[in-house]
Amino acid sequence: MEIKLLKLKQKILSQLxxxxxxEVLRELEIKYLGRKGELTKILRxxxxxxxxxxxxxxxxANDIKVELAD
Structure with missing residues (x-):
């Protein structure tokens, strides 16, 4: 799971x-941090x-979420 989180972080950072x-930034925010986002699913x-x-x-996961939200 840790590897999955780190890979997701790298994927998001490269897309950013x-x-x-x-509007593209907003789409990425929804895709990863939204209610049904990938990071949210992992947190659940x-x-x-x-x-x-x-x-x-x-x-x-929370560190990643905070870093990406900034």
Whole structure:
């Protein structure tokens, strides 16, 4: 799961480099951070993990979310 999160982060960052219009940025925000977004789905799936995994992966996912939101 950690690898999946890091790959998703890289994918998003590479797509952000190519953004030239605000509407494209908004589409990416919805795609990854929206209610049905990819990162949101991963955060929801943390409920199935052990407490230690939740803590580690939850922190990583939240760090990614904060970094991307900026």
């Amino acid at each position: 480099e190519n953004v030239k219009r605000p 799936s943390l409920a199935d993990l052990s407490a230690a995994e939740k803590k580690t992966l939850g922190q990583l």
